[in-house]
Amino acid sequence: MEQQNNFAPLFLSSEERSHLVRFCASLCGHYEIAEDLVQETLLEAWQHEQALRDPSRQPQWLRGIARNVYLRWQRKQMNEETHRYQQRAYQPETENEATIEGLFATDDTIERDLERKELLELLERALDLLPSETRMALIQHYIDDAPLTEIAQKLGTNPNALAVRLQRGRVTMRRLLTQDMQQEFSLHRTATENWEITPLWCYRCGKHRLLGQRGSDKGKFFLKCPGCNPEQNQLLSKNELSALIHLKSYKPMMAKLRRWCHSYYRTALSAYFNGEKLLCELCGKPGIIQLGRVTELPSWLQIALQDWQWAGGERIISTFCEHCEASCNTTLSGLVLSLPEVHTFIQEQEKIRTLPDRRLEVDGRPALLTRLESINSSAALNIISDAETYRLLRIEQEAY
Numbered sequence: 001m002e003q004q005n006n007f008a009p010l011f012l013s014s015e016e017r018s019h020l021v022r023f024c025a026s027l028c029g030h031y032e033i034a035e036d037l038v039q040e041t042l043l044e045a046w047q048h049e050q051a052l053r054d055p056s057r058q059p060q061w062l063r064g065i066a067r068n069v070y071l072r073w074q075r076k077q078m079n080e081e082t083h084r085y086q087q088r089a090y091q092p093e094t095e096n097e098a099t100i101e102g103l104f105a106t107d108d109t110i111e112r113d114l115e116r117k118e119l120l121e122l123l124e125r126a127l128d129l130l131p132s133e134t135r136m137a138l139i140q141h142y143i144d145d146a147p148l149t150e151i152a153q154k155l156g157t158n159p160n161a162l163a164v165r166l167q168r169g170r171v172t173m174r175r176l177l178t179q180d181m182q183q184e185f186s187l188h189r190t191a192t193e194n195w196e197i198t199p200l201w202c203y204r205c206g207k208h209r210l211l212g213q214r215g216s217d218k219g220k221f222f223l224k225c226p227g228c229n230p231e232q233n234q235l236l237s238k239n240e241l242s243a244l245i246h247l248k249s250y251k252p253m254m255a256k257l258r259r260w261c262h263s264y265y266r267t268a269l270s271a272y273f274n275g276e277k278l279l280c281e282l283c284g285k286p287g288i289i290q291l292g293r294v295t296e297l298p299s300w301l302q303i304a305l306q307d308w309q310w311a312g313g314e315r316i317i318s319t320f321c322e323h324c325e326a327s328c329n330t331t332l333s334g335l336v337l338s339l340p341e342v343h344t345f346i347q348e349q350e351k352i353r354t355l356p357d358r359r360l361e362v363d364g365r366p367a368l369l370t371r372l373e374s375i376n377s378s379a380a381l382n383i384i385s386d387a388e389t390y391r392l393l394r395i396e397q398e399a400y
Contacts, residue, residue: 016059023063026376027070030136037073041066060348063377067350126176134169141166195224198250202236203337203346204228206353206375210236212250219244221253237334242281261338265317265330269390272317280321281328287321314357317390332357332390336370336383341395351375360384362393 020041024034045052045065052061127135133155140146140154148159148166155162195211202208202225213222221244223237243260247253264281268289271278277286290297293315314331321327333354336342346352355371366387373380380398385391 019059020062020066023377024066024070027067028073033073037066037069041069044069063348126173129176130169130172134165134172137162137166138169138173198223200250200254201351201375202228203352203372204236204333204354206351206373214248214250214253216244216246216248219247221257255343258338258343261330261334262340264328265335265338268317268319268328273389278319280319280324280326282326283321283324285321285323287319287326290318290320291315332368332385333370335390336372336385339383339392339395342372342381342383345372345374345379345381345397349374349376349379359387367393 017038021031021034021038024037024041025031028034028037041062045062048065052058127138130138137151137155140151141148148162152159152162157165195213198210198212200210200212200223202210204225205227208225208227210223210225212224214220219239219241221237221239221241222235224235229236237257239257241257241260243256244253247256268278269291270276272289272291278289279285280287297316297318314333316329316331317335318329319327330338337354352372352374355373358369358371360367360369362384368385368387370383370385371380372383378398382396382398384393384396386393
């Protein structure tokens, strides 16, 4: 422990350390826990210092280590909570000693419909909606088994006032889980029947894990966000590609899809503006390339693009083969998200949101700004594209 404390000031400045603490706090939600995560991160960084080949990327390197440290801590917490649940599952519940599951025991269909992992994820999200002190009190009392007097002392209040706060917190949690988040429970019930909950976060809103369907034999890879695509037929991404055949996990499929999209659609755009043909991925025969809003495309193609009505006013890059009727489509935001620099940004930040495109002028020409913002930090990536050709003009990364 003494070695950890001596190490920190030598490795990074107090300002950099504060940034790292805030980053860890954004992951775990508690500054006290964040301090412990930072100490473990710095010790691990010191033990593997030789792995840092580029000193200028030290902040990103440390955040990567911190994220791994946090994930290990989170897995440990989940294992301990599952063990506690198994021990208490059949113990009678009293008015003063309710388990966390008891917070929403009034709606017993919830627990039957959700797997424990999904239950814990939803519980964590509901807790995040509570005031920080109420959240901390609930966790320390019902999960950590801390007595009221000890928690009250930490919060600078008295046990009676804390008991009232806990009661209000329980009422709010019950309302969140049985009323305000009822739609999400419904979506999770659908997920258990037709969709899987993936490890991927929605890259449009950054708030939800994506739901997925996959079939490695045909390269099927469907994704939807329960928040951005609530309707049954609305999908965020719909793919059946030979490049995805035999891939079985969502993250490798997404990485392969991004690489494929970057190569395919940039080639398609180049061919479109140069008056060239693009060979079909399936049959190898020349296909048709279109660029425009759904309502501006030929009527026969609009029928094939019914699933793309959610794209609104965005222009679609569409390729269609008249011989085998294979079709590939994306938007500017899809084109941007396939950039290698964006893939690196998402790997570093994990959770991002994509803001609506904004028009501006660059070197006297109309341009479009696509901004990606991290959910976990103040990092952001600005991608500027030519408004007409979608040619990449420049990428600007904002400081952390």
